[in-house]
Structures are given as structure tokens and as C-alpha cells.
Amino acid sequence: MKIRNLIFLLIILLAIFTMLIAVAELPPYGSPDNPVHNMVTERYINKALEETGVNNIVTAIVLDYRAYDTLFETIVLFTAAIAVYVTLKKAKGSEGGE
């Protein structure tokens, strides 16, 4: 078991090294000229109040610009709830048979 953990540690160290190199190549944190802040964000910030009438821009994105995303997100949540219900219910019913 100890040898297995050592191998995992080696793999993890390799992963850390790779990700560290990737992070060092990222644009500097907190700078306003980062490629993340492109025209999409500008549009959201400048036009959100006019197009949706909401002050909170995150709410405007979640509930107006990307409303379908939120709709299907609730479907994901609903499916998970049903899956949990079915799993636990079957466990109750088949307990005598095991």
C-alpha cells in the first residue's frame, strides 16, 4: 500500500509541475487588459441595465442573457433529485431479497 501511495505522489508532483508552468504563462492576475475582459463583458456591463432592467449584472446574465442555461440547470438539479429518490427507494424495497 505504501508503494502505491508513493507512485501516486510522483504522479501528483508531475501534475503540480505541469500546472505550475501553465500558470506562470497566464496573463498577470488582476490586470484590466487581460483577454478575459473582452467585448462580451463590455457589452454586459454597458447594456445590462438598458436591456434587462437589472442592476446586478450577474443576475442579468443568469436570468436573462443565459436564461436557457439556467432552465436546463434546474433540469439537472431535478434529475439529480429524482435519481437520489429512486436509488434510496430501491434500496429499501430489495433489502429482504439480498
Next chain:
Amino acid sequence: MRILLEKLLINYPFFFAIILFVMGAFTVLTRSNLFKKLIGINIMEGGIFLFFVAAGNIKGGAVPILVDNPGVTYINPLTSALMLTGIVVSVSVTAFALALIVRIYKIYGTTDARRIAEMRKEVKERCQQS
């Protein structure tokens, strides 16, 4: 090496995100208790969320709630909105995994992945003998 360290010092939130992610991955790989594996997955998700939210931040920027002051720079609202979706998915996955673990515990009487594998192996051998 020194340039790497300097860049890491600038990008410190991403560095912490990596540490969180790797902690979670190590937990998933080395612990055999299924609950601990699930907690590891949740820690990994926390690392990803931190990475995204940090990527959308601007130093000295304001929270993306509109005010009448025209000189304010707002931080990126898109990453925060995307992470809301991510949190919902993570909650769904956690709930379903917990239900599965409860079911496994009712059948096998343990939540230890290695012991479950041993039990399955024993049953398989007994089936082949008879």
C-alpha cells in the same frame, strides 16, 4: 526558475487554486473510504471555482452591481455567473454520489473501496469453483 517564481508570485490565486486541486486529486487517489473520495472531489471543484473567479477579477475593481458613479471599473461578471452553474452541477453530483454510497453501504456493510473490491473478488472465485 527565478522567472517562474516571480510569475507565480504575481499569479498567486491561480497557485492556490492548483494547490486545492492537487490536494483533492491526492485525496481521491490515496483514500479508500468512499466518503473521503467524495470530499476530495469537492475540494477539486473548489479549486476550479477559485481559478475561474480569480481569472475574472480586476485589482481595484468594483462588484458588478451598477451604481451611478461613472468612474467605476467593474470586475468580470461572466465568470461568476458561469460558476453559479458549476456549483449547481457540483451539488447534484455530490447528492447522487452520497445516495449511491448509502446504497453500497446497505449491500456490502462497508464504505471502504478496497474491502468492497476484495469481497467482490471472493464472490467471483466462489462462483467459479461451484
